[in-house]
Amino acid sequence: STRKESSAASDVYKRQQWGAMSEDESNRRAGRPRDPGVEGAILDAVQELLIENGYAGTTIGAVADRARCGRSAIYRRWENKAELVVAAVRALQVTAAVPDTGTLRGDLIAAAMHFAQADERTAGVLASILSEIGRDDELRDVAYRVVGGPPVAALGVVIERWIERGEVRADAPVALIAGLVPTAAFGSISLRRRALEPDAVVQLVDQVVLPALR
Secondary structure (H helix, E strand, O other), X not given: OHHHHHHHHHHHHHHHHHHHHHXXXXXXXXXXXXOHHHHHHHHHHHHHHHHHHOOXXXXXXHHHHHHOOOHHHHHOOOOOHHHHHHHHHHOOOOOOOOOOOOOHHXXXXXXXXXHHOOOHHHHHHHHHHHHHHOOOHHHHHHHHHHHHHHHHHHHHHHXXXXXXXXXXXXXXXXXXXXXXXXXXXXXXXXXXXXXOOHHHHHHHHHHHHHHHXX
């Protein structure tokens, strides 16, 4: 079952990368306007409103007013509020990558450092999203697919690689262990409105993740 779980993590990561490319391609074929100035203003407005007013107060009308654009400019690009808000979060984040440092510990730390990269603005935006996820199924699904899923999948791919190399026990619960650092990171965002410190990430890897894999 662990092998199936590991393979599933790899498949999720690949689908997410392919899905992002497919979405960009479909947008080009559909002829959607791609004015970076308008899109940037809209996403900046969403981020500011999330920090100031929370998710509930970030309405399409408020975003249009703040960005000085029409609502149609928003709906041409995003189907609904959840998609718009998640796009604003994604614009603040660094793309999750699968590192290859040559060591298990190095790969785990490099992948987990994704969760230590949120600055004050990003942390404030994420905190607004996380406070609403439990009440909004659509937002939760989109947020996990676009924001939460890729870095967790990257950690899963790292663990799978080192299972194949014989450095990690074959029966390690990959999905459970891959979720340990993200769980701590999102808890820090929700409770402290701050990302994990790099030292905390290293401690989590050394004292929690690595022992769980061996």
